[in-house]
Amino acid sequence: MGDFSYCQDCKKSTEVVFDHAAGDTVCVECGLVLESHSIDETSEWRTFANEGQDNDPVRVGGPTNPLLADGGLSTVISKPNGSSGDFLTSSLGRWQARGSNPDRNLIQAFKSIATMADRLGLVSTIKDRANEIYKKVEDQKPLRGRNQEAILAACLYIACRQEDKPRTVKEICSVARDTTKKEIGRAKEFIVKQLEGEMGQSVEMGAIHAGDFLRRFCSHLGMEKQTVKAAREAVQKSEEFDVRRSPISIAAAIIYIITQLSVDKKPLKDISLATGVAEGTIRNSYKDLYPHISKIIPRWYAKEEDLRNLCNP
Template structure:
């Protein structure tokens, strides 16, 4: 009697009636040797089956997958990406960066969490969706800003990668969203940071974004405390205030007339 053989195929058809490809399982990962595909030994029923299963699993765990540490690193990057709501292209870029660093065989003994966080930080910069080091550290399993900063410099030096230039506008909308600012205020802040680039303000772009937000909120009906802006942006209150002092003389050039009058500007807090 012939036994019937069941095919383990899934069909991925579309409504257009074009090609009807089939495949088994999920997509492969080209960064790992086996494409990210592996065999999982299930647990049979019964005491004898349980003994056999545990024995097989022990053999499976004895280095059967040479990319186990790499896969674990990719999982950590995916977890951090999800916690920061980053798009898939950033996660994939971070994986590529880590794979290149890992191939150098020179990261042994270094802080793994800091290396992974630094890869994600660089990927965000390269994909033109930068995050602050403090934001990255918030999901970096305890790695400090100093450790992530060192890891980032190490990776940049080893791989000779380009990270691109950051601007205050890259962070502004996200900061404004954290503070619950109105669309009118957000638009005014965006115009202000664009005009700021025409000035010779030698401040960190993140500090400039925080200072512009402080200036805009002082001119709106819903004023924000310096402490709240510091929490939303990750910039120290003293740093925001010093950046505000640099921007204050140019307030009339920075703030759109549609948002504040000359009289409003004269009532701004004098640094």
């Protein structure tokens, strides 16, 4: 069945069909061409005899990448199925086998960044920013002998900060291969030094706040809506006091306090696992917040009596 459109000759809505060869929309009743030279925006399908059923038949390539020399649209010729081994003896085969694409290292780096970003559920703008940061550093040719995975992870960490979607170093490390938090931290300092020192570019990452991490931490713990709301208000209030702890530690400590005031109490071990903050650090942050607790915890969530019943650190 075709679509329906109004035909001026038939003076009514009639069924029409699309002639893909000519690009015409034709009325099936009288044959009138209602629209000509249309552009077919559907996918172009290919059929190759030597392809398996697992191959995608849509003949559409990936988008161009302005960070690559040729936009990422270089042609790669693969060895056809069933052909002889003479393919690699040809000049083209030897050129391709040596990996002569000048952007091959960049392409691999971008793939690694994309994999890490996808595992963290990050948007494409963050991936693009991380790619740009890596390209700038890589252009200086200072990466020999350095942990490549740590460099890529650090680029992603900086990109998250710059896009106001920060992730903890531990979260970044959890999706990276063969690296540690310490190595990522060192790589971040190296990248900032390269961009600001040798290239003269300002690397603005912005301040991070406990609220930047709170919603995600609460989600990991499966906290109820009202409990999350109370934790968010408490985090905002905590910024009025001089609590010299990292925003991540403050977020973890407030989650601990809020859940202790709720029916659904969360063990310290679970909070440590969800936030990536050590249990001892959460206890110490709780101790620093305790003197201000009556002003931090929302009144609608807990009464003075409830606060007094909290264990004194």
